[in-house]
Amino acid sequence: MVLPREHRLRGRFVFDRLYQKGRRLHGTWMVLRTMAAEPALLKPDPRDTNPLSCRLGVVVSAKVSKKSVRRNQLRRLFHSYLVAATAARQAQMANTWLLISLKPGSADAGDEVLLGECSELLEKAGLRP
Secondary structure, three states: OOOOHHHEOOOHHHHHHHHHHOEEEEOOOEEEEEEEOOHHHOOOOOOOOOOOOOEEEEEOOOOOOOOHHHHHHHHHHHHHHHHHHHHHOHHHHOOEEEEEEEOOOHHHOOHHHHHHHHHHHHHHOOOOO
């Protein structure tokens, strides 16, 4: 599943700001970065109806897996999970930017383990009950 346009993090400045100023939560297999949305960093897009909606990004580098098929599987897994999470917690996650960066070796972990850790990190960030 692909992230809907209104939920995608896009642009170099957005990612740079998240890496520099975002709150980091470390897990065994991933790092979750969160910060309050800064719509001024987004490129103007006439199709974007809500610039303050929750924006999400998933980074899966070649260090995670050399195989692009596995990297894309992981990216799609997290996209579908995060879309469901934002739909369930839309009011709680509004005006928030999230970036998940998988650590090397996380491709070997099971999908349930990765999603469980993601849920724990979202809970630590105060975005899940």
